[in-house]
Amino acid sequence: MTIYNVLNNFKKFIEEVALNERLLTKTNQSKMPQIKLGYLEDNEYGEEKEDFPYIVIRYLKDQVSEESATVNIKVLFGVYSEDSEGWMDILHCMELIKREILKKQNFDFYTVELPIKCTIPEEHPFPNYVGMMELELTVPRIEMEGDEEPWPV
Template structure:
């Protein structure tokens, strides 16, 4: 399924962008950034802290005469009880932004569209710091000519 494949591809790129980066976590020594797909599973919080994190979520698709686009949102979050923790947030956001702009085509099928949008909010709920990205990717456009291959196409996407 295209939305799930796109979420996975973006999440995998973010994991590459932050793989060697460790940040402060609630009550823990430095911790790697966890990249969640679509949501945070409740069971992960029972044994760990969510932060630092990135949540990659499909927000919707749009089909038009010129092709199809899908929008992906990314929520970034870090924990920091000092006033400089915002720097950690901006660091993982910038690592992600640069990685996605350098590697613009993901999984040989999704191409990022410009402009991208990375932003924060002014009033952060300290000691938690949040930022957001909105990314648009081109995706394959289904056409009427594919009607005879419907079952084949759906089986391929489910494997």
């Protein structure tokens, strides 16, 4: 089990949750948000594409101790809205995913710990709106092989 497996599993979960969601694009079409791991692709000028709507799952850090192992991730949400109500689309997406996480909380090989932190920044680069969710996942800790004690006493 690797952190990549955890992220990929979580991505599949988000894809299932967002399957029926439709949000506007800059060309006024309705589509499901693209769901990516890490970062949006760069355009030909080396700048991040503004390919709205999107949900990006980003690794922040991980930590292993004697008792447990955790992975912290950030889920970024981006929508396009020509009116001042774009923040409502962000809130809707965050609530949808948060609700489904709380229903399940224990996944195949990790657990989403509470609290779940959601933020919508006060300032937005209109007509683009963004939000973020921070999660801590408890994952299996790799045990040392052999007869030696894994941690000094």
